[in-house]
Amino acid sequence: MTDNVEFTPPKVWTWDKESGGRFANINRPIAGPTHDKELPIGKHPLQLYSLGTPNGVKVTVMLEELLELGHAGAEYDAWLIRISEGDQFSSGFVEVNPNSKIPALMDRSGPEPVRVFESGAILMYLAEKFGEFLPTGGADRAECLSWLFWQMGSAPFLGGGFGHFYAYAPIKIEYAINRYAMEVKRQLDVLDRRLASSEYIAGPDYTLADIAIWPWYGALAKGVLYEAGEFLQVQDYKNVQRWTEAVGARPAVKRGRMVNRVMGDPSTQLHERHDASDFETRTQDKLAPAEGSGA
Numbered sequence: 001m002t003d004n005v006e007f008t009p010p011k012v013w014t015w016d017k018e019s020g021g022r023f024a025n026i027n028r029p030i031a032g033p034t035h036d037k038e039l040p041i042g043k044h045p046l047q048l049y050s051l052g053t054p055n056g057v058k059v060t061v062m063l064e065e066l067l068e069l070g071h072a073g074a075e076y077d078a079w080l081i082r083i084s085e086g087d088q089f090s091s092g093f094v095e096v097n098p099n100s101k102i103p104a105l106m107d108r109s110g111p112e113p114v115r116v117f118e119s120g121a122i123l124m125y126l127a128e129k130f131g132e133f134l135p136t137g138g139a140d141r142a143e144c145l146s147w148l149f150w151q152m153g154s155a156p157f158l159g160g161g162f163g164h165f166y167a168y169a170p171i172k173i174e175y176a177i178n179r180y181a182m183e184v185k186r187q188l189d190v191l192d193r194r195l196a197s198s199e200y201i202a203g204p205d206y207t208l209a210d211i212a213i214w215p216w217y218g219a220l221a222k223g224v225l226y227e228a229g230e231f232l233q234v235q236d237y238k239n240v241q242r243w244t245e246a247v248g249a250r251p252a253v254k255r256g257r258m259v260n261r262v263m264g265d266p267s268t269q270l271h272e273r274h275d276a277s278d279f280e281t282r283t284q285d286k287l288a289p290a291e292g293s294g295a
């Protein structure tokens with residue numbers, strides 16, 4: 001293999017602000033807020049601060065599924081956090097998520113607000129709060145949580161590894177692209193083998209494991225994530241294709257993937273959601289430029 005970069009790390013790493021890459025303007029080696037700004041608070045019990053990336057879509061699909069089942073307590077305001085403009089570094093956002101990444105949820109239904117960050121934790125919190133999409137015990141719960149944590153551990157290799165080096169890095173590095181393409185194909189094969197013997201990811205029922213995995217691996221299977229469908233030959237994963245279609249056809253999934261979405265066909269975008277009727281009456285004040293995951 002020939003490598004196209006040579007780099008000898010210095011003794012001490014320093015921050016090279018000119019390093020480039022699609023998200024260079026928001027990536028930095030320090031945490032904490034960059035500016036003072038409170039987050040808005042709407043009328044509903046749940047306040048979501050997010051963006052329609054795969055990690056954000058997990059939560060809006062979950063909330064729409066809960067509403068579809070009739071849980072009025074799952075009514076939510078979804079506020080748009082434009083990560084390319086640094087909204088995740090406001091003092092208000094950092095109070096909800098010290099890690100400065102969407103999605104972040106504030107549950108204001110009780111006497112004291114409860115903050116929840118990390119999409120997997122938010123899914124579990126909502127599943128337990130409403131008693132849905134997570135088996136209550138035994139082997140079924142273990143299987144479901146195993147797949148949820150599989151997703152949380154695997155997607156950074158897909159997004160931060162493969163997606164970054166294939167689509168966002170300022171130069172195409174053969175070693176990095178090959179390493180992560182191999183891992184992502186292995187992950188697709190893991191899912192494909194599982195879905196050969198199981199209707200849904202965690203078993204015969206649709207659960208939060210499907211809700212967590214679909215926005216990443218369903219989009220990859222459709223060839224819309226990083227436009228890598230042909231490169232990874234995603235059509236070969238037949239069981240993943242079958243499951244992607246089945247999950248994508250659910251009405252709550254169709255609604256959830258529109259919320260906080262600022263890219264793609266304008267008719268698929270609902271920048272903020274404050275009422276169920278917003279899906280019918282949506283008017284986009286101003287369409288934003290395409291924006292992806294800054295992970």
Ligand SMILES: N[C@@H](CCC(=O)N[C@@H](CS)C(=O)NCC(=O)O)C(=O)O
Nearest residue numbers: 053055083101102118119293294295
């Ligand atoms: N493990 C986190 C990852 C969240 C994440 O990476 N969010 C990205 C968008 S998909 C983000 O907010 N990036 C902004 C930044 O890195 O500054 C989760 O699942 O919630």
